[in-house]
Amino acid sequence: MTQSPLSAVLAGGGTAGHISPLLAIADAVRRERPDARIKVVGTSAGMETRLVPAAGYDLAVIDRVPMPRRPSGDLARLPARLARAVRQAGDILDEAGADVVVGVGGYVSTPVYLAARKRKVPIVVHEANARPGLANRVGARNAAVVGVAFEETKLPGARWVGMPMRREISQLDRAASRSSARAALGLEQDLPTLVVTGGSSGAASINAAVTAALPVLAAAGIQTLHVTGRGKAAADAEGKALTAPLYRQVEYVDGMEQAYAAADLLLARSGAGTVSEIAAVGLPAVLVPLPHGNGEQALNAAGLVQAGGALLVRDSLFTPEWITENVVPLLQDATALQRMAEASAARGIRDADAQMAAMILEAAERKEA
Incomplete structure (x- = not known):
């Protein structure tokens, strides 16, 4: 088993519902691999701009690309906006030398998933809701492994791991x-x-x-x-x-x-x-x-x-x-x-953070093998 420094890029943001499990996963990875290099990708408009640096992690931002639900000017501009965000995400992955990408959903995750797929970087997805969001439905198609908070969640290859949370709560x-x-x-x-x-x-x-x-x-x-x-x-x-x-x-x-x-x-x-x-x-x-x-x-x-x-x-x-x-x-x-x-x-599941960390390390090690 390799013990070389791990580079993990975690994507998600917007609300505490995305950021809290993301940070719990990052903490669990760092407990397993204290030398891990962890970067979080978000946008400049979400709560991650405050919460991620406060938790001690580096934050990089890309453009926010909402997915319009009906025909509009935003829908016409979507391909160019998405392509730009994918390029931005790709630059971040290249600079980080990413071994694995972890996404928890939200607008920011889709460009990161697409950039990772292009570079053949393993993708690990965590879906927090019983009804998965669009970004994670996209990410799950090419994911090495998918963890879900609820047993009822329907995603390809999903493993029921629970919700990563702060240890002050889980313990x-x-x-x-x-x-x-x-x-x-x-x-x-x-x-x-x-x-x-x-x-x-x-x-x-x-x-x-x-x-x-x-x-x-x-x-x-x-x-x-x-x-x-x-x-x-x-x-x-x-x-x-x-x-x-x-x-x-x-x-x-x-x-x-x-x-x-x-x-x-x-x-x-x-x-x-x-x-x-x-x-x-x-x-x-x-x-x-x-x-x-x-x-x-x-x-x-x-x-x-x-x-x-x-x-x-x-x-x-x-x-x-x-x-x-x-x-x-x-x-x-x-x-x-x-x-x-x-x-x-x-x-209740009290070790979802540890389960996700193990899945992330496994995905990264398969890439390196």
């Missing part, structure tokens, strides 16, 4: 961390605890239903931690930050592992990262998929819901009355919560 012991997490978040130690987070995309309906249900939750002795997201604080009728008995709101927490440890039940959207993380840590959940898009959030949640680890409710049906009828009795039933926690943990 979390919720029971051991509960007391310190609740203290850090300003919560009571011995009350049933609901943690609410809508993430950055479309939490308005969740926020409205939860804030309307706060009197019922408090009357039942349930404390609520509301992670609103930056600039999305829940407000009262006078526009001030909402206050209520047994209710605490924060814009963010310093690592979601704290919120997971503090919670008896999580209420959230069903993004791929959230679904995978709560399964990995064995946390019961109520999931409210985004009502728009291609329906991928409901698909992401389906396996966990079927296993008994989470409840799913459509956004249009998620009301204060639904909370009263479903969330309150659940939080008062420790046995039911324990069953859900066990069902969730049984489906």
